[in-house]
Structure formats: C-alpha cells, structure tokens
Amino acid sequence: xxxxxxxxxxxxxxxxxxxxxxxxxxxxxxxxxxxxxxxxxxxxxxxxxxxxxxxxxxxxxxxxxxxxxxxxxxxxxxxxxxxxxxxxxxxxxxxxxxxxxxxxxxxxxxxxxxxxxxxxxxxxxxxxxxxxxxxxxxxxxxxxxxxxxxxxxxxxxxxxxxxxxxxxxxxxxxxxxxxxxxxxxxxxxxxxxxxxxxxxxxxxxxxxxxxxxxxxxxxxxxxxxxxxxxxxxxxxxxxxxxxxxxxxxxxxxxxxxxxxxxxxxxxxxxxxxxxxxxxxxxxxxxxxxxxxxxxxxxxxxxxxxxxxxxxxxxxxxxxxxxxxxxxxxxxxxxxxxxxxxxxxxxxxxxxxxxxxxxxxxxxxxxxxxxxxxxxxxxxxxxxxxxxxxxxxxxxxxxxxxxxxxxxxxxxxxxxxxxxxxxxxxxxxxxxxxxxxxxxxxxxxxxxxxxxxxxxxxxxxxxxxxxxxxxxxxxxxxxxxxxxxxxxxxxxxxxxxxxxxxxxxxxxxxxxxxxxxxxxxxxxxxxxxxxxxxxxxxxxxxxxxxxxxxxxxxxxxxxxxxxxxxxxxxxxxxxxxxxxxxxxxxxxxxxx
Amino acid sequence: xxxxxxxxxxxxxxxxxxxxxxxxxxxxxxxxxxxxxxxxxxxxxxxxxxxxxxxxxxxxxxxxxxxxxxxxxxxxxxxxxxxxxxxxxxxxxxxxxxxxxxxxxxxxxxxxxxxxxxxxxxxxxxxxxxx
Numbered sequence: 001x002x003x004x005x006x007x008x009x010x011x012x013x014x015x016x017x018x019x020x021x022x023x024x025x026x027x028x029x030x031x032x033x034x035x036x037x038x039x040x041x042x043x044x045x046x047x048x049x050x051x052x053x054x055x056x057x058x059x060x061x062x063x064x065x066x067x068x069x070x071x072x073x074x075x076x077x078x079x080x081x082x083x084x085x086x087x088x089x090x091x092x093x094x095x096x097x098x099x100x101x102x103x104x105x106x107x108x109x110x111x112x113x114x115x116x117x118x119x120x121x122x123x124x125x126x127x128x129x130x131x132x133x134x135x136x137x138x139x140x141x142x143x144x145x146x147x148x149x150x151x152x153x154x155x156x157x158x159x160x161x162x163x164x165x166x167x168x169x170x171x172x173x174x175x176x177x178x179x180x181x182x183x184x185x186x187x188x189x190x191x192x193x194x195x196x197x198x199x200x201x202x203x204x205x206x207x208x209x210x211x212x213x214x215x216x217x218x219x220x221x222x223x224x225x226x227x228x229x230x231x232x233x234x235x236x237x238x239x240x241x242x243x244x245x246x247x248x249x250x251x252x253x254x255x256x257x258x259x260x261x262x263x264x265x266x267x268x269x270x271x272x273x274x275x276x277x278x279x280x281x282x283x284x285x286x287x288x289x290x291x292x293x294x295x296x297x298x299x300x301x302x303x304x305x306x307x308x309x310x311x312x313x314x315x316x317x318x319x320x321x322x323x324x325x326x327x328x329x330x331x332x333x334x335x336x337x338x339x340x341x342x343x344x345x346x347x348x349x350x351x352x353x354x355x356x357x358x359x360x361x362x363x364x365x366x367x368x369x370x371x372x373x374x375x376x377x378x379x380x381x382x383x384x385x386x387x388x389x390x391x392x393x394x395x396x397x398x399x400x401x402x403x404x405x406x407x408x409x410x411x412x413x414x415x416x417x418x419x420x421x422x423x424x425x426x427x428x429x430x431x432x433x434x435x436x437x438x439x440x441x442x443x444x445x446x447x448x449x450x451x452x453x454x455x456x457x458x459x460x461x462x463x464x465x466x467x468x469x470x471x472x473x474x475x476x477x478x479x480x481x482x483x484x485x486x487x488x489x490x491x492x493x494x495x496x497x498x499x500x501x502x503x504x505x506x507x508x509x510x511x512x513x514x515x516x517x518x519x520x521x522x523x524x525x526x527x528x529x530x531x532x533x534x535x536x537x538x539x540x541x542x543x544x545x546x547x548x549x550x551x552x553x554x555x556x557x558x559x560x561x562x563x564x565x566x567x568x569x570x571x572x573x574x575x576x577x578x579x580x581x582x583x584x585x586x587x588x589x590x591x
Numbered sequence: 592x593x594x595x596x597x598x599x600x601x602x603x604x605x606x607x608x609x610x611x612x613x614x615x616x617x618x619x620x621x622x623x624x625x626x627x628x629x630x631x632x633x634x635x636x637x638x639x640x641x642x643x644x645x646x647x648x649x650x651x652x653x654x655x656x657x658x659x660x661x662x663x664x665x666x667x668x669x670x671x672x673x674x675x676x677x678x679x680x681x682x683x684x685x686x687x688x689x690x691x692x693x694x695x696x697x698x699x700x701x702x703x704x705x706x707x708x709x710x711x712x713x714x715x716x717x718x719x720x721x722x
Contacts, residue, residue: 377647377673381601381603381606382606384606384610384696385603385605385606385609385610387695387696388606388609388610388612388613388696389609389613390696391613391696391697392609392612392613392616395616396616404609404612407605407608407609410605411605411606450647453602453649454602454647454648454649454650454652456649456650493650
C-alpha cells in the first residue's frame with residue numbers, strides 16, 4: 001500500500017515539476033530572443049538617427065548654398081544669415097554624425113570624404129563672399145554658380161552615397177529586426193507546441209502509470225474482497241456443517257447465528273432466533289435441581305475466558321422437553337482484544353450419558369460377580385467342613401461326638417459371621433448416609449483376605465480416625481474395593497500393601513478425611529498415568545474391564561472428593577500410592 | 592488293607608482335620624498339607640493314590656501345585672476344587688477332575704472311589720504302585 005502511494009506521489013510530482021522546468025527553459029529562450037530582437041530594433045533606430053542627421057547636414061549645406069547665391073546675386077548681406085547659422089551648426093552636426101556612425105568604418109570614411117568636399121566648398125564660399133563684399137567684378141553669379149554648383153554636386157553625390165549606404169543599412173537592419181521578431185514568434189510558437197507535445201506525452205505516460213497503479217490497487221482490492229467473501233462463505237459452510245451445535249451472539253448477547261444442529265436442538269430456526277437474547281433460545285437448567293443455570297453469555301463476558309458448563313446441564317427446548325448437553329462458551333475478540341461476541345458450542349449428550357450409566361451398572365454387576373465368587377469360597381469352606389462333620393456323626397456315632405459337634409458349631413459361627421459382614425456391607429441405602437470410612441476399609445479387607453493371604457502379601461491397615469463421609473455405602477465400598485484389588489494385583493508375591501485412614505485438610509482448609517492405599521508394586525509408567533482414569537484402559541489384559549478407576553473417580557467426585565496418584569518406578573523404592581480425600585462430615589451430624 | 596492313600600491340601604486347618612477324619616472313617620489313609628510347598632515335600636517322601644487339591648491356597652495356587660505334582664508323580668490323579676467357574680486351561684488340562692465347590696460329601700466320595708478304581712484297573716500304574 002505504501003509503495004504504491006509513493007509511486008503515486010512521484011507521478012504527481014513529475015506531472016508538476018516537468019512542465020515547470022520546460023516553462024523555465026522557454027522563458028530563458030524567449031529572453032535571449034527578445035534581447036536579440038530589441039538589439040535589432042536598436043540598430044534600426046540607430047540608422048534612423050544617422051539618416052536624420054545626414055538629412056540635417058544636407059539641408060544645412062543647401063541653406064548655405066542658397067544663402068551664398070542670394071548674397072552674390074543681391075549683395076544684400078541679409079541673405080547670408082542662414083549661411084552663418086549653418087556655419088555654426090554644421091561642425092556640430094558633423095561631429096554628431098561621426099560619433100553616431102563610429103561603429104561603421106566605411107561610413108566614417110564616407111563622412112570624412114563629405115567633410116573634405118564640404119571644406120573645399122566652404123573655402124570657396126568664404127572666398128566668394130569676401131570678393132563680393134569687395135565688389136570684385138570677377139565674382140559673377142554665373143561664375144559663382146558654376147564653380148559652386150560643381151562642388152556642390154560632388155558634395156551631394158558624396159552625401160547621397162553616404163545616405164544610400166545608410167539606407168541600405170537601414171533596410172538590412174529592418175529586415176534583420178523583422179526576422180528577429182519572426183524568430184521570436186516562431187521560437188515561441190515552436191516551444192509552445194513542443195511544450196504542449198511534451199506535456200501531452202508526459203501526462204499520457206503519467207496517466208498510464210497512475211492508471212496502471214490504480215488498476216493494480218483495484219485489482220488487488222477485488223481479489224481480496226473475493227478472497228474475503230470466499231473465506232467467509234467457507235467459514236459459514238464449516239459452521240453450518242459442524243457436528244456440534246453452534247450459537248453465535250453479538251456483544252449484547254443477541255443471537256446472530258445458529259447452525260442446523262443448534263436449530264434442531266433448540267427447536268428455533270435461524271430466522272426466528274436471530275436478534276433474540278440468548279437466554280430466550282438457549283434456556284439451560286441444572287438437570288438434578290431444575291434450577292436455571294447461569295446464562296453462558298453473561299459468564300463469558302464476566303470472566304473474559306473460555307468457560308465450560310457445569311456438569312448435569314440440561315437444555316430446555318421450545319416444546320419443554322429437556323436434553324442433557326455438554327457445552328462451552330468462548331469470547332470472540334477483535335484484533336485489539338475487544339470482545340464483540342460470544343460463541344457457544346454444545347452437543348446432545350443424552351445418549352452418551354445413558355450409555356455411561358449402562359457401563360457403570362455393568363461394572364457394578366461385574367464387581368458384584370467377582371465379590372460373590374470370593375464370598376462363595378469363604379462360605380463354602382466352613383460349609384464343607386460342617387457337611388463332613390455331619391456325615392461322620394450320621395455314619396458312626398463317633399467316640400468324641402461332642403468334639404465334632406463343637407467343631408461344627410464353630411464353623412457355623414464362622415459362616416454366620418461372614419454373612420453378617422456381607423449383609424452389613426450390602427445393606428443398601430437409598431440416599432447418602434454418614435459412612436465411617438474406617439469401617440468400610442475393614443469390611444472390604446475381610447472380603448479380600450483370601451486373595452491377600454494367597455499372595456502372601458504383608459497387608460496392614462491403620463485406621464487413625466472415626467471420621468464420617470456422606471456417601472452411599474455401596475459406592476464407598478466399591479471405591480475401597482477397587483483400590484485394594486488394584487493394589488493386590490499390582491504387587492508381586494510377598495509384596496506390601498499399607499492402607500491408612502486419617503484426617504487431613506481438605507480444599508479451602510475445610511476438614512477432610514483421606515484414604516491412602518500404598519503398594520510396592522511395579523508402579524505406573526508416565527504414559528499410562530494419564531490414562532488410568534479413562535474408561536476401558538486396563539493393564540490386566542482379559543482379567544480387567546478397564547472401568548474400575550474410571551468408576552472410582554466418578555463416585556469420588558460425586559461425593560465431592562478428589563484422587564491423587566503418586567508413583568515411583570525406580571528399582572529400589574517402586575510403588576504406587578492412591579490418596580483419596582473426601583470432605584469430612586461434622587461429628588454432630590451423624591445420628 | 593487301605594482303600595487308598597489320599598493327600599488333602601487346603602489352607603484351613605479345621606477343615607483339613609475334619610476332612611481327614613471323614614476320609615479315615617471311610618477306610619482311606621489320609622495325609623494333610625496346608626500349602627503347596629509342604630504338599631510337594633510329602634509327595635516326594637510318600638506314594639499317594641490320589642490328591643485332593645484346593646485351588647485357593649496360600650503361596651502357590653492349586654494350579655501351580657498340580658503342575659509341580661504332575662512333573663513329580665505323573666501317575667497320581669489330582670482332584671482340583673475351586674470356587675471359580677472357569678480356571679486357566681493349563682491347570683484344568685492336567686487334573687483328573689475339576690470340582691466346583693459346593694458338592695456334597697457323598698458326591699466327592701463317589702468321585703474319589705471312581706478315580707481310584709480306574710487307577711486300579713490300569714496295570715501300569717498298579718505295577719508301579721506296588722513296586
């Protein structure tokens with residue numbers, strides 16, 4: 001842009017400067033020509049002066065001759081008056097003339113010749129006058145007239161010669177002056193024509209350059225406009241064909257765009273939604289409490305960053321039906337950082353949620369299945385013993401019958417104890433109740449005792465607190481059972497597992513209670529650490545569903561707790577610690 | 592004349608004691624071991640006609656013990672008991688009977704007798720046993 005601007009300015013400058021230069025040149029040329037013309041004119045004037053002086057000279061000489069003749073004829077001295085007057089003036093006139101033609105040696109010579117002739121005549125006239133005064137009879141009119149005439153004629157011829165030359169000069173000079181004038185005119189004309197021509201060429205060139213520049217700019221502009229509209233169109237098409245629902249609002253929270261998915265989910269068409277406030281079209285509530293959720297536009301404008309929706313958000317459609325959605329909102333910023341709109345992206349997660357629920361249920365059943373096998377085993381052993389005892393008693397009243405019966409009672413008590421434990425463990429509650437974390441750990445440890453013993457694991461529990469957590473006992477059991485089973489699977493034969501329950505500070509320095517499960521297994525690799533809470537991730541091959549930790553985390557976060565995993569894979573002190581922290585219930589709440 | 596020598600392997604001592612009493616009352620000679628290691632030591636010292644093995648025992652599991660016995664005494668039939676419906680194939684393949692826990696005492700005795708009878712009918716093993 002700047003370079004084309006520079007080119008443009010240069011063109012404009014050239015358009016002004018070049019004619020100015022040419023004009024100056026013309027002025028200089030004209031000056032020279034005019035000088036020449038005026039000098040030619042001066043010479044013409046000079047010639048006129050010379051001629052006038054020559055004529056004056058002639059007329060003075062004629063006056064003298066006429067006066068001389070009159071005097072000789074009449075002897076009246078009054079006739080000599082013009083003679084004397086001319087006598088006084090003539091030398092001056094000669095001097096002037098000589099001075100005037102000083103530049104021309106030829107004419108000077110002629111003047112000198114005229115002067116010589118005149119001096120001869122003057123001498124003769126002086127002689128004639130003095131003789132007349134003395135009344136010399138030899139001085140007759142005829143004699144005077146003849147001699148005088150002869151001299152005078154010669155004088156006149158000389159004079160004429162001078163004048164003719166001067167006339168010649170004058171003609172030549174007038175011609176020259178005229179030609180100089182013509183030259184000025186022609187030069188002027190030529191220059192003007194040349195100037196116009198140059199100007200035309202230059203202007204044309206400039207116009208062409210400017211035109212080309214302008215055309216380029218115009219072309220670029222058109223191209224850019226085309227590109228812009230194309231990318232706009234592409235963006236629009238992209239937004240329209242995106243699989244998620246997209247809603248765009250302006251800076252006032254009024255809807256400017258809805259893609260077809262958003263139209264389908266909200267049941268508002270683009271035409272109807274356009275210009276409406278966001279919360280009229282995009283009504284969201286908390287799925288569980290049915291309380292309206294914060295308008296995401298307001299939230300984005302308030303925080304100025306990308307925001308996600310809270311869990312369990314439902315969209316209330318126009319017909320009143322609800323769908324679970326997963327949503328995020330982001331500010332749209334201009335280049336200078338001003339927010340000029342908000343874009344919302346959301347999707348229908350109803351199916352996904354249902355699917356996850358089914359998965360959770362399946363895992364619950366699978367866990368129950370795994371547990372029931374170990375329970376069956378626990379119960380079977382004493383039952384088999386009792387069966388054997390009864391068989392012995394029935395077959396042959398044994399000598400030590402009392403002993404056998406006592407053994408049977410002992411085994412029966414064991415079975416009762418186990419079922420009692422199971423019942424207390426599986427007594428389902430329909431709502432969350434204060435649950436002692438330590439008790440859950442003890443109960444689950446009993447169930448897993450066999451696996452622990454079979455693997456010769458050094459298993460220790462330290463219950464340091466009686467703290468309670470508000471939870472569903474079955475879910476709490478699932479959490480503990482999942483973590484302990486993982487630890488049992490993780491350690492080698494003869495490994496160690498330590499379980500601790502203790503009071504710890506929770507988030508925001510609230511009281512909390514923590515469950516720590518520490519094993520000295522092989523640890524979890526860095527690559528796997530990020531995946532262990534994802535569904536279907538397992539390192540147990542066919543023996544694992546990959547759902548245990550995912551479910552565990554789901555339950556823990558539902559209760560409001562969190563899980564921390566620390567891991568050591570170094571050879572000398574390898575192992576994994578799962579720390580689950582729950583918010584602790586105040587002691588006065590339990591009933 | 593004993594009906595047969597039986598080795599019982601289980602983790603629980605009370606259960607083992609009662610089982611021993613029951614088998615002896617049926618005329619069998621019974622020995623007991625509470626883990627795989629002790630069982631293998633007994634197998635090395637004595638000749639048994641049948642081994643009754645629990646899958647869930649401390650230390651080596653029943654399957655591993657069965658594999659070790661198979662190497663040591665390939666002719667002895669092993670009855671494996673477990674609470675699980677499915678066990679690894681390499682363990683079930685090598686035993687004479689895989690019994691799901693919960694069978695009655697009588698059913699177990701019938702199985703034991705049947706296995707001992709079959710063994711008695713096979714001349715090879717009879718020879719080896721009497722040798």
